[in-house]
Amino acid sequence: MVGTAIGAAINGMRPIVEMQFADFSSTALNQILNNAGTHYWRTNVSVPITVRLPSGGTKGSGPFHSQSMESIYAHYPGLIVMTPATVEDAYTMLIEAVGIDDPVVYCEHKYLYYHLKADNLPTEGLPTGRARIAREGRDLTIVTYSAMLHEALAVAEQLVNEGFEIEVVDLRSVKPLDTNTVLASVARTGRLLCVGESFPWGGATAEIIARVTAEGFHLLDAAPQRLNAKDTPIPYHPNLWSAHRPNAKEIARKARALLRE
Amino acid sequence: MLETATRGKKSTRSKAAPHERFLEAFRWMLLARTLEEKLVSLYRGGLITGGVYIGKGQEAVSVACGLFLQKGDILAPLIRDQAGRSAFGEPLLDVTRTYLGSRQGPMRGRDGNIHRGRPRDNQLAMISHLGAMVSVTVGALMAKRFRGEKNFVGLSCIGEGGMQTGAFHEGMNIAAVEQVPLVVVATNNHYAYSTPNDREFACDDLVDRAIAYGFEGYSVDGTDLAKCLDVIGGAVKRARAGRPPQLVVASILRLSGHGEHDDATYVTDEIKREPFARDCVKVAEQAIVDLNLADAETLTEWRRDAAAQVDQAISTAQKEAAPEGDEEDWCAISTRDMRRRRSCSAMTNAFLSTDKMLAEHSAAPLRQRKVSRRNFPDAC
Numbered sequence: 001m002v003g004t005a006i007g008a009a010i011n012g013m014r015p016i017v018e019m020q021f022a023d024f025s026s027t028a029l030n031q032i033l034n035n036a037g038t039h040y041w042r043t044n045v046s047v048p049i050t051v052r053l054p055s056g057g058t059k060g061s062g063p064f065h066s067q068s069m070e071s072i073y074a075h076y077p078g079l080i081v082m083t084p085a086t087v088e089d090a091y092t093m094l095i096e097a098v099g100i101d102d103p104v105v106y107c108e109h110k111y112l113y114y115h116l117k118a119d120n121l122p123t124e125g126l127p128t129g130r131a132r133i134a135r136e137g138r139d140l141t142i143v144t145y146s147a148m149l150h151e152a153l154a155v156a157e158q159l160v161n162e163g164f165e166i167e168v169v170d171l172r173s174v175k176p177l178d179t180n181t182v183l184a185s186v187a188r189t190g191r192l193l194c195v196g197e198s199f200p201w202g203g204a205t206a207e208i209i210a211r212v213t214a215e216g217f218h219l220l221d222a223a224p225q226r227l228n229a230k231d232t233p234i235p236y237h238p239n240l241w242s243a244h245r246p247n248a249k250e251i252a253r254k255a256r257a258l259l260r261e
Numbered sequence: 262m263l264e265t266a267t268r269g270k271k272s273t274r275s276k277a278a279p280h281e282r283f284l285e286a287f288r289w290m291l292l293a294r295t296l297e298e299k300l301v302s303l304y305r306g307g308l309i310t311g312g313v314y315i316g317k318g319q320e321a322v323s324v325a326c327g328l329f330l331q332k333g334d335i336l337a338p339l340i341r342d343q344a345g346r347s348a349f350g351e352p353l354l355d356v357t358r359t360y361l362g363s364r365q366g367p368m369r370g371r372d373g374n375i376h377r378g379r380p381r382d383n384q385l386a387m388i389s390h391l392g393a394m395v396s397v398t399v400g401a402l403m404a405k406r407f408r409g410e411k412n413f414v415g416l417s418c419i420g421e422g423g424m425q426t427g428a429f430h431e432g433m434n435i436a437a438v439e440q441v442p443l444v445v446v447a448t449n450n451h452y453a454y455s456t457p458n459d460r461e462f463a464c465d466d467l468v469d470r471a472i473a474y475g476f477e478g479y480s481v482d483g484t485d486l487a488k489c490l491d492v493i494g495g496a497v498k499r500a501r502a503g504r505p506p507q508l509v510v511a512s513i514l515r516l517s518g519h520g521e522h523d524d525a526t527y528v529t530d531e532i533k534r535e536p537f538a539r540d541c542v543k544v545a546e547q548a549i550v551d552l553n554l555a556d557a558e559t560l561t562e563w564r565r566d567a568a569a570q571v572d573q574a575i576s577t578a579q580k581e582a583a584p585e586g587d588e589e590d591w592c593a594i595s596t597r598d599m600r601r602r603r604s605c606s607a608m609t610n611a612f613l614s615t616d617k618m619l620a621e622h623s624a625a626p627l628r629q630r631k632v633s634r635r636n637f638p639d640a641c
């Protein structure tokens with residue numbers, strides 16, 4: 001599927017490939033990473049494909065219908081990796097993805113299908129590569145993307161009662177990664193927590209912490225923290241699943257610990 | 262179509278009378294053989310970095326893959342297709358520039374040897390992963406069909422080893438499902454690197470798979486140029502005429518190592534005595550002599566001409582500058598506004614003040630901090 005899309009894209013089309021689930025895109029890794037991702041660099045001919053990945057966990061979906069693969073794709077050169085968290089962004093960014101000359105891996109969280117609605121579809125959105133301050137605050141920055149944004153916002157609301165104002169940054173795309181917006185936020189708050197739904201070894205959250213530590217070490221009042229899913233396959237049973245992924249309770253616990261430091 | 266390397270006579274392509282086409286094909290074979298022998302000696306002399314993979318023994322099959330394609334057709338060559346690439350129109354300079362590391366080659370030092378290509382001119386640039394280019398060829402053909410183009414074909418090359426990959430099966434399947442005008446030419450040279458046929462597949466004959474894929478299948482003796490032209494030319498014609506996708510399986514022996522680093526001691530003496538172990542260039546030349554299609558003087562003249570073209574392409578490439586790391590554009594994406602944003606953020610690095618960032622991003626009450634003046638990491 002991805003191979004044919006690449007061939008069509010080289011020949012002037014702008015194909016959209018829809019994976020049934022992000023998890024299955026592992027069988028197309030070779031075409032996405034080694035063919036689409038290298039093509040422009042090697043030949044000067046860009047490959048405008050959009051690969052749609054229905055991502056993230058839902059109750060009862062188990063190890064092979066729940067994955068978040070943005071970090072794998074972001075690791076390789078030549079790809080743009082979008083991770084919209086809102087219906088509005090999902091809409092404008094998908095349109096933008098098709099218009100972009102480079103291969104776009106478009107990670108659409110299933111949470112957006114099931115739980116979110118937009119009253120009106122926007123005619124314009126922030127361009128990809130620009131993060132959005134989803135909530136302003138001064139005590140702690142939570143950097144996140146995709147469905148975890150909503151968990152982070154819930155935690156921020158909850159901690160108002162405890163006297164904390166948490167700033168929440170929605171990255172919108174993990175590649176390009178808007179380091180400047182993150183640094184500006186950390187400059188305001190002095191504390192950083194990164195939250196992502198993918199597995200904990202490396203990945204987007206680790207990348208953000210590496211960048212902030214390298215470029216803005218002096219901005220930090222406490223060691224930056226990250227929260228990801230657990231380092232096991234994603235479980236089937238709802239009780240196990242909700243303990244596997246970062247949830248509001250865990251985020252709140254981490255946030256409180258950071259705020260007390 | 263690419264500009265063809267210059268030769269005495271203009272190509273008459275598939276419309277030529279059989280013996281004229283035979284001679285034309287033979288000259289491309291000679292050119293490929295001459296070029297690859299030269300590349301081998303440059304490699305041995307330490308003048309080529311990376312691998313050299315040649316198509317010695319495979320020229321008759323390969324030339325037939327390039328010769329029948331016309332403007333607008335697509336060629337997806339693999340590692341042993343110099344003759345076909347040249348016949349399709351790849352300039353010799355593309356080859357020598359790529360092997361010798363000129364910054365002016367189509368790959369500009371970013372990729373080497375047989376991975377070169379010019380996708381804009383319908384010559385696809387293979388990735389190493391065998392089998393991957395079949396579906397890419399199918400997609401290119403689908404795009405042409407969507408746009409309403411007519412009378413085009415695509416030809417994708419593969420080895421018998423590559424035929425055993427999952428990607429190959431997927432590509433064949435989608436080609437037949439989509440009924441695109443595709444010819445797949447599989448060259449069974451009896452080894453995949455050092456792995457012999459009996460460790461590669463267990464069916465009697467690879468061409469039997471054609472029917473299972475929904476292809477029409479043909480076999481050909483790859484040492485016999487006339488038969489290669491006939492069978493592969495016929496397959497191209499049938500695909501162009503709207504028949505189902507075509508599979509041609511050619512039988513030869515690889516007359517070199519897998520690459521020039523490989524002495525191929527594992528190739529048995531027994532197999533070297535098989536009829537398919539004949540050298541197709543010698544066989545074709547003998548036919549030319551036997552049928553009196555060209556005299557000895559003409560043959561010598563053709564050889565000299567091939568050598569002169571090759572020498573010219575090599576000396577040109579050798580004079581050209583190599584790419585330099587500190588002048589390279591280290592961005593793997595083409596999207597202009599993303600690149601602008603990149604350079605824009607690089608510029609801001611030098612001047613970015615906390616105030617400015619804060620004003621841009623938030624109206625909340627703030628603590629003042631100094632932001633690093635060191636480079637921010639790339640936006641990419």
Ligand SMILES: Cc1ncc(C[n+]2csc(CCOP(=O)(O)OP(=O)(O)O)c2C)c(N)n1
Nearest residue numbers: 341389390391420421422423450452453454
């Ligand atoms: C998927 C994949 N596996 C392994 C390799 C390494 N490799 C490069 S060429 C080659 C042998 C291929 O044999 P065959 O397809 O018969 O082609 P031949 O070299 O004989 O022309 C191998 C194993 C590769 N390029 N791609």
Ligand SMILES: [Mg+2]
Nearest residue numbers: 420450452453
């Ligand atoms: Mg082989």
